Structure formats: structure tokens, C-alpha cells
Amino acid sequence: MEKNKNPLSFWQIWNMSFGFLGIQFGFALQNANASRILQVFGADVHHLTWFWLVAPITGMIIQPIIGYMSDKTWNRFGRRRPYFLIGAILTSIALILMPNAPHLAKVIAPMFVGGGLLMIMDASINISMEPFRALVADKLPEEQHTLGFSMQTLLIGIGAVIGSWLPYMLGNWFGISKESSGTGLVPPNVTYSFYFGAVVLISSILWTVIKTEEYPPEFYDKEENQEEKVKFKIPKTMWQLLIVQFFSWFALFSMWVFTTPAVAQHFFNETDPNSIGYQNAGDWVGILFGIYNGVSAVIALSLPKKQLKLEEKQLTL
Numbered sequence: 001m002e003k004n005k006n007p008l009s010f011w012q013i014w015n016m017s018f019g020f021l022g023i024q025f026g027f028a029l030q031n032a033n034a035s036r037i038l039q040v041f042g043a044d045v046h047h048l049t050w051f052w053l054v055a056p057i058t059g060m061i062i063q064p065i066i067g068y069m070s071d072k073t074w075n076r077f078g079r080r081r082p083y084f085l086i087g088a089i090l091t092s093i094a095l096i097l098m099p100n101a102p103h104l105a106k107v108i109a110p111m112f113v114g115g116g117l118l119m120i121m122d123a124s125i126n127i128s129m130e131p132f133r134a135l136v137a138d139k140l141p142e143e144q145h146t147l148g149f150s151m152q153t154l155l156i157g158i159g160a161v162i163g164s165w166l167p168y169m170l171g172n173w174f175g176i177s178k179e180s181s182g183t184g185l186v187p188p189n190v191t192y193s194f195y196f197g198a199v200v201l202i203s204s205i206l207w208t209v210i211k212t213e214e215y216p217p218e219f220y221d222k223e224e225n226q227e228e229k230v231k232f233k234i235p236k237t238m239w240q241l242l243i244v245q246f247f248s249w250f251a252l253f254s255m256w257v258f259t260t261p262a263v264a265q266h267f268f269n270e271t272d273p274n275s276i277g278y279q280n281a282g283d284w285v286g287i288l289f290g291i292y293n294g295v296s297a298v299i300a301l302s303l304p305k306k307q308l309k310l311e312e313k314q315l316t317l
Contacts, residue, residue, distance in 0.1 A: 005141040005215075013144070015211035016135055017151040019084055021159040022204030023129050026091055026121070028163030029197045032289045034118055036260045036282040037186055039273035041101055041111035045261045051111075052257050054119035056249070062126040070131045078214035080131035080138065087128025088205040092198035094121035099186040099194050110184060128205060138214065150301055157297025159200075164290035166193040168283040178279050187279050260285045 008016075035048050043051060070083050077085065094117050097104065101113040136148035171178040171189035180187045264270045264281035272278055 005139065007141055007144055008139065012212075013140070013148055013151050016139060016208055017132075017148065017155055018211075019088075019128070019205035019208035020132055020152050021155040022088070022201035023091075023125060023132065024156040024159035025163035025204075026095055026197050026201045027125055028160040028289065028293065029095065029166070029194055030118070030121055030125075031256045032164045032260075032286040033167065033190055033193070033282065035257055036273060036278070036285075037099065037101075037190065038111050038114050038118075039261065040180070040186055041114045041184060042109060043111040043115075045258075048257050048261075051115040051118060052253060054115065055122045056253070058119055058123040059126055062123050063130050066127050066130045067134065070134065074217040077209070079217070080135050080214065081209045081212070083131040084128050084205050084209055087124050087126070088202045090124035091121055091128065092202045094118075094124060095194045095198040095201065099191040102184055132208075135212075135214075139212070153297055153300045157294055157300075159204075160293035160297070161290040163193075163197060163200075164286045164293060166196060166286070168286050171283055178283065179276050180274055180279075183274050189283070190279075259288070263288075 034052070038048060038051055039045065066083060070080050073079055073082060075082060098114055098117040098121065101110040101117060104110075105113045132152070136145060136152070140148045167190045170176040170192055171187075176189045176192055178187050178189050260282050261271075263285050264273075264278045267284075268277040268281045270277035270281060
């Protein structure tokens with residue numbers, strides 16, 4: 001007998017998606033600040049791309065592995081929730097340690113320690129993020145999928161905007177110093193932003209873990225048996241999406257890597273990463289990234305409505 005998934009209330013969907021706020025909070029801090037932190041540690045602007053390569057490489061490796069493993073996992077914590085927890089703990093540790101790389105580096109240069117922590121952070125974010133996307137399909141009936149993904153988009157937008165703006169807010173609104181206490185050290189407003197991000201990330205994911213129950217494995221037995229009988233074939237739409245994603249991520253990584261040094265040089269006349277002018281430029285880049293994340297979230301939230309209108313129009317023809 002086919003088992004049906006029960007529709008969830010607004011707050012149940014909110015709770016199961018809430019961890020995405022923390023994930024995107026940490027991701028936004030990484031994207032807006034990793035380049036300037038690595039430059040403070042001594043990385044040359046022309047070598048930043050080599051450090052940033054760890055993000056797509058770890059994504060390509062971690063995402064399919066974690067996706068497959070979480071499909072096959074079941075223990076007392078559930079199916080997806082163990083990965084939420086593991087990823088949250090590792091990401092929080094990386095967020096706390098990354099601004100402190102000079103204190104950790106005894107033999108290796110801080111920039112290489114920072115690059116290693118960037119790799120751990122990105123891999124850990126992927127450990128949490130991929131099962132979160134699968135949780136919508138796990139928990140929600142098909143008619144609620146749009147609402148589930150829209151909720152994730154909303155929380156992603158909130159986390160990305162606040163995470164991107166936090167160093168500026170701490171430095172300009174709360175009086176936390178934007179000046180480093182020494183050459184090669186990260187300014188306090190950025191350091192405390194990473195600490196706060198670690199707390200937000202692990203707290204929001206713990207909220208989802210505590211407030212969300214998962215269906216037992218036998219619930220999915222029939223569904224998985226049917227999927228095994230279907231011959232794997234990539235739809236045409238996915239090939240089209242692959243092309244779009246290639247060019248969009250090409251642009252995004254160019255922006256994440258080089259926006260801070262470009263803004264610092266051309267608008268603040270600074271090339272020294274340890275100067276207050278350079279740090280002001282980095283804070284403003286966070287504001288810019290927050291705006292683009294906010295606009296992206298608003299547009300993403302409008303897409304399901306446009307899709308529904310298009311489907312209604314097609315039905316009337």
C-alpha cells in the first residue's frame with residue numbers, strides 16, 4: 001500500500017528549513033571576507049584564485065558523496081540530521097579558527113593555514129547543505145515542494161544579507177575596532193563576525209534537528225525500489241541548466257575573489273591589506289554582497305508565482 005506524506009504547517013516547514021539561515025550566514029561571511037583575510041595573512045592578490053579553488057573542488061567531491069551516503073543512512077538521529085550536525089560542528093570550528101590562523105601557524109605560513117581552513121569550511125558547509133535540500137523531498141508532499149523551497153530561499157536571503165553586512169555593522173554601529181592589533185592579524189570586527197557566525201550556524205541547525213522528525217527508513221522502501229528500476233537518464237533541461245550554471249559560477253567566483261582588492265584599490269586608493277582603508281573597503285564589499293543576495297532572494301521568491309501563472313495560461317489554451 002502506497003504511503004502518503006502528511007502536509008506540514010507553515011511553522012513546521014519553517015523549523016525544518018531554519019538551519020539554512022545559519023548555513024548561508026556562514027557562507028556569506030566566507031564569500032565576502034575570505035580574500036581580504038588571506039591577503040592580511042600575506043597572500044598575493046594574483047595567487048588568491050589558487051586558494052579559492054578549494055571551494056569548487058571540495059563541492060564536486062563532497063556533494064555527491066554526502067548525497068549518496070545520506071540516502072543510505074539511518075540511526076537514532078535520523079536520515080539527514082546526522083549530516084546537519086556533523087557539518088555544523090565542523091563549519092563552526094573552521095569559522096572560529098580561520099581569523100586566528102596566525103596564532104595557529106607555527107611552521108607553515110598563516111595564509112596556507114587560512115587556505116586549509118577555507119577548504120575545511122567549504123567542505124563542512126556542503127556536508128550540511130546537501131541533505132537540507134533533500135529534506136524537502138523527504139518530508140513534504142509534492143504539492144508543498146514549492147512552499148518548502150520558497151521557505152529555504154527566504155531564510156537563505158536573510159542569512160546571506162545579515163552575514164554579509166555583519167563586519168560593517170559591528171565596526172560602524174557597535175564601535176568594534178576595524179584596526180588590526182598588528183601586521184598580519186585580522187581586525188576585531190571581522191574576527192567577531194566569524195565568531196557570531198559560528199554561533200548562528202550551529203544554533204539554527206540545532207533548532208532544525210530538535211524540531212524536525214524524519215520518516216523511518218521503511219517509509220521510503222517502495223519509493224527507492226521504484227527508483228532502482230528506472231534507467232538513469234539526464235533530462236534535456238538539466239543539460240541546459242549545466243550550461244547556465246557554468247557561466248554564472250564563473251562570474252560569481254571572479255566576483256568573490258577579486259571584488260575586495262578591486263574596490264580597495266580603485267575607490268579607497270589602498271593596496272595594503274593591513275591598512276584601515278583596505279579594511280573599510282572590505283566592509284563595504286560586504287554591504288554590496290548583502291544587496292546582491294537580498295535582490296537574488298526576492299527574485300527567487302517570485303519565480304514560483306511566475307511558473308504557476310505560466311502553467312495556468314497553458315491550461316487555458
